[in-house]
Amino acid sequence: MQAAKSFVQAFLKQMLLGIQLSAVSHRSGSLQERKSAIKLSADVAMAVARGSKKWTRGLIASLSKEEQNRSFRQFVLGKDFGRPAKLCHSSWKIPRSKNIVRRSLRFLSKRKSNIRAPNSSVLAGTLVEKRTQVLKRLVPGGESMDGFSLLDETLDYVTCLQAQVDVMQKLMTTLEASKHRADSNAQCPKAKLHLLAMVGSCYSTRKGLWKRLSKRPKLTL
Amino acid sequence: MSSRRPRSWQSSSASRITEEQINDLVSKLQAVLPEARIRRSDRVSAAKVLQETCNYIRSLHREVDDLSERLSELLASTESSSAQAAIIRSLLM
Secondary structure: OOOOHHHHHHHHHHHHHHHHHHHHHOOOOOHHHHHHHHHHHHHHHHHHHHOOOHHHHHHHHHHHHOHHHHHHHHHHHHHHHOOOOOOOOOOOOOOOHHHHHHHHHHHHHHHHHHHOOOOOOOOOOOHHHHHHHHHHHHOOOHHHOOHHHHHHHHHHHHHHHHHHHHHHHHHHHHHHHHHOOOOOOOOOOHHHHHHHHHHHHHHOOOOOHHHHHHOOOOOOO | OHHHOOHHHOOOOOOOOOHHHHHHHHHHHHHHOHHHOOOOOOOOOHHHHHHHHHHHHHHHHHHHHHHHHHHHHHHHOOOOOOHHHHHHHHHHO
16 A cells, blocks of 8 residues: 555655754754754654644654654744744744644643553453554554554554655665766666656745756756 | 454444454555565464564664664755755756
8 A cells, every 4th residue: 555645745845844944953963963853854744744643643742742852842833932043934834733733732631541441351461452552652642542543543654654764765865866976967767756756746836946947958857 | 253353442432343344454454564465365363464563663663763864964964055955956967
């Protein structure tokens, strides 16, 4: 089961925005900080691109709770946490994300009372039950899901994770290729074309950089 | 037959989740796992599917972690201040 094309495009778009934002604040940070920033961008991009699912709400809620992601909270929740010191012009407009974060924070605190309810399953020792418990910890927001929803959300989550890995790999390939670029422009690996097509469809309606670049007469693909 | 499934898999809402729906989800999950092509299409036990899913999710997390690290190294060493412009530029050339 492949992720929808629209998801992949939305993910790439959000990820590029996130990278740009984090580049502004972490230009001289440690490797660990930069890595966390990229990872955060990837996870948020994935959740935002997918829209409203139980696991996306759970993911955004847990990400916004982490101490190191303070600046993320500032960007998303804006005025509630005061203005961040530096804001690049293209602020990270995550549509509906303020509501997603608010709803998911409420969702988590509401669900906590349900978790204490005794596990009525007589078959608590079965293999399936054990595996289900492990899966609940792996899927974001899984703790408060009933078995059937858990399966459904897991399927969706795994599909999105696969797409996330796929896009990041393609991003890596193109960046590496540009670094070790040979003189001949004839080579255009498949991954590069694929990623180019995705970026093209993301930005086809945006003015500015993309339009200027695409108008260059020398451009051959 | 349904005693094999934990009771917690039954939805608490009014609509009854049939065994068939659960089996459908489990087989879909199995199809998504990386070894789906190698394994024959006959049904594998739900416990096995769940275990493989957990392992797969963990490996995907590790992969994202590793890719993040490599991406951050690559992006840090680009001269351009705008990583986005660098990416688009690299795609076009």
